[in-house]
C-alpha cells in the first residue's frame with residue numbers, strides 16, 4: 001500500500017525584497033527548524049483556501065492574491081508531504097507569529113543560511129532563480 005501523502009499549503013510572504021519566516025516549535029514534525037508559514041489542507045478545502053486560512057491563523061495576514069511557485073513531494077520517512085508553495089505579495093495586515101512562534105523578515109542572503117526542513121531546498125532554489 002502506498003503511504004498517505006499529507007497536502008500542505010505553504011506561503012512565501014514577500015515584502016520589499018524580504019521574506020517572512022517562522023520557527024517550528026520543538027514538538028512539531030521537523031521541529032526547531034525555520035519554515036514558511038502554512039499548514040495542512042483540510043477535506044473539502046482548496047489549496048488557496050487552506051493557504052488563506054493558515055496565514056490568517058498563524059501570522060494574522062489576509063491574503064489578497066498569490067501565485068503558485070512550485071509543488072514538492074518529499075518523503076521524510078516518518079511522514080510523506082506534498083508542499084504546494086505559493087508566493088504571496090498581495091496581502092493586508094502586519095505579519096507576526098500569533099501562536100507564540102519566533103518569526104522574522106529576512107533578505108535572500110540571510111534566508112539561504114537558515115536551517116529549514118530538507119524539502120525546502122527546492123523552494124530556496126526556486127527563489128534564487130526568480131531573483
Ligand SMILES: Nc1nc2c([nH]c(=O)n2[C@H]2C[C@H](O)[C@@H](COP(=O)(O)OP(=O)(O)OP(=O)(O)O)O2)c(=O)[nH]1
Nearest residue numbers: 008010029030035036037038039040081117119120
Ligand atoms: N508550514 C510548513 N510546513 C513545512 C515546510 N517544509 C516542510 O517540510 N513542511 C512540512 C512539515 C510538516 O510535516 C508539514 C506542515 O505541517 P504543519 O505542522 O505546518 O501543519 P498545520 O499548520 O496544519 O499544523 P498541525 O495541524 O500539525 O498543528 O509540512 C514549510 O516550509 N512550511
Ligand SMILES: [Mg+2]
Nearest residue numbers: 037038039040
Ligand atoms: Mg503550520
